[in-house]
Amino acid sequence: MKRKNVIYLVLAVMAALALAVWSYTSSGTVVETIQAKQGSIIRAVTDTGYVQSATNYDIQATQSARVVEVPVETGQTVEKGQTLAVLENLDLAVQISDVHSQISQGCSCRQRRPGRPGAPPA
Numbered sequence: 001m002k003r004k005n006v007i008y009l010v011l012a013v014m015a016a017l018a019l020a021v022w023s024y025t026s027s028g029t030v031v032e033t034i035q036a037k038q039g040s041i042i043r044a045v046t047d048t049g050y051v052q053s054a055t056n057y058d059i060q061a062t063q064s065a066r067v068v069e070v071p072v073e074t075g076q077t078v079e080k081g082q083t084l085a086v087l088e089n090l091d092l093a094v095q096i097s098d099v100h101s102q103i104s105q106g107c108s109c110r111q112r113r114p115g116r117p118g119a120p121p122a
Contacts, residue, residue, distance in 0.1 A: 059084065063087075063089050063092065064089070065092075066087065066088045066090075067085050068086045069085070069086040070084070070085050071083055071084075071085075
């Protein structure tokens with residue numbers, strides 16, 4: 001009886017070894033490998049998509065005005081201090097014209113009064 005147990009034990013160990021060898025050799029996927037070497041890239045990838053800025057800034061004018069000119073293009077790189085838009089404010093233009101008129105009237109009045117400093121002699 002002892003001899004039968006030893007035979008069964010040896011057969012079980014041999015079966016386990018055979019199963020392990022079979023599963024090791026038959027598992028996995030066969031792949032082709034090559035040695036890496038330095039060379040030129042012969043393939044390129046071309047794709048389309050959208051590029052977005054990492055940060056967005058909202059700009060505002062100090063007065064209401066009409067945009068007359070935008071000297072930069074969408075996506076163009078800009079520098080600090082570069083003009084991004086030219087505005088036209090008609091109300092401000094009228095005020096400037098009025099001030100110029102007042103200044104010129106003030107100068108002409110001053111020139112008409114004799115005896116004032118800077119006035120021409122009468």
